[in-house]
Amino acid sequence: MSPPLPVPTHLAPTPGRGRLQLKDVSIAYGEGAARRTVVERFDLDVEPGEFVCVLGPSGCGKSTVLNAVAGFVPAARGLLEVDGETIQGPGADRGMVFQQATLFPWKSVLENVAFGPLMSTGSTSTAEQTARTFLSLVGLAAFEKHYPSELSGGMQQRVGIARALANYPRVLLMDEPFGALDAQTRAMMQEALLNIWAEFRTTVLFITHDIEEAIFLGDRVVVMSANPGRIVADIRVDIPRPRTPEVQFSETFLAIKRECFAHIRSETLKAFAHQQNATALS
Numbered sequence: 001m002s003p004p005l006p007v008p009t010h011l012a013p014t015p016g017r018g019r020l021q022l023k024d025v026s027i028a029y030g031e032g033a034a035r036r037t038v039v040e041r042f043d044l045d046v047e048p049g050e051f052v053c054v055l056g057p058s059g060c061g062k063s064t065v066l067n068a069v070a071g072f073v074p075a076a077r078g079l080l081e082v083d084g085e086t087i088q089g090p091g092a093d094r095g096m097v098f099q100q101a102t103l104f105p106w107k108s109v110l111e112n113v114a115f116g117p118l119m120s121t122g123s124t125s126t127a128e129q130t131a132r133t134f135l136s137l138v139g140l141a142a143f144e145k146h147y148p149s150e151l152s153g154g155m156q157q158r159v160g161i162a163r164a165l166a167n168y169p170r171v172l173l174m175d176e177p178f179g180a181l182d183a184q185t186r187a188m189m190q191e192a193l194l195n196i197w198a199e200f201r202t203t204v205l206f207i208t209h210d211i212e213e214a215i216f217l218g219d220r221v222v223v224m225s226a227n228p229g230r231i232v233a234d235i236r237v238d239i240p241r242p243r244t245p246e247v248q249f250s251e252t253f254l255a256i257k258r259e260c261f262a263h264i265r266s267e268t269l270k271a272f273a274h275q276q277n278a279t280a281l282s
């Protein structure tokens with residue numbers, strides 16, 4: 001993978017922007033008797049440019065929180081804000097990267113990345129120039145004429161990241177973006193993402209099941225409980241950057257891993273017990 005190019009200064013994000021705040025947020029699904037609160041009294045404050053990873057047992061509400069920040073799911077109560085502005089629906093200030101790269105299969109790599117800028121500027125040449133900058137950033141400049149089906153899963157995810165960044169989001173939302181990749185590609189992608197993030201210091205909220213991934217990437221690791229989803233631990237990752245894969249053998253990394261593991265195990269056991277009780281009662 002070629003090293004990413006620096007972001008031209010005129011494209012660099014505005015320092016101090018991208019503060020994400022969730023205050024006393026509760027989210028419920030269903031209506032009437034079937035209504036169920038999935039996330040409750042959720043408070044999170046993410047500094048501009050901070051990289052926060054969210055861990056938690058399956059079904060605890062990680063994607064629900066991310067989808068609420070994206071504006072896809074309304075909160076039943078509480079406040080969600082980016083830079084003090086209330087989130088009222090989807091917006092270009094928040095970019096989203098999913099587990100499966102949701103690229104337009106009929107468009108080339110360049111057209112996929114240029115799509116957002118074209119919508120916002122109406123200028124094909126400006127949009128393509130922007131797209132080329134971000135394709136360089138993810139090391140895929142040479143593949144601009146390819147179609148998604150001609151790329152590997154990891155390359156498709158890099159295009160997805162370029163596409164999200166090409167809208168200059170204040171906050172990048174990533175829902176297990178590397179979950180479908182093999183271990184080697186995943187490790188490469190984690191390093192690539194840190195390189196991209198070092199250049200393009202946008203705020204990142206990153207959902208993962210993988211404790212090591214969360215610690216390797218994050219400034220903070222937030223651990224959620226299930227039933228309902230709440231924050232049970234907010235752990236600062238005091239490992240200097242730039243980080244290389246070797247940091248995973250450091251004392252600090254292992255200590256944080258132990259702490260995360262204990263929280264996740266305890267929350268997963270509680271979630272299993274809850275599911276068994278629900279099954280027994282039904």
Ligand SMILES: Nc1ncnc2c1ncn2[C@@H]1O[C@H](COP(=O)(O)OP(=O)(O)OP(=O)(O)O)[C@@H](O)[C@H]1O
Nearest residue numbers: 029030038056057058059060061062063064065209
């Ligand atoms: N659209 C929906 N309608 C009803 N219930 C939903 C909906 N989306 C999610 N849920 C429920 O909300 C709970 C939280 O789901 P969510 O996908 O947010 O959890 P998660 O922590 O991201 O799970 P996983 O780690 O398995 O992806 C689950 O019990 C799920 O079944």
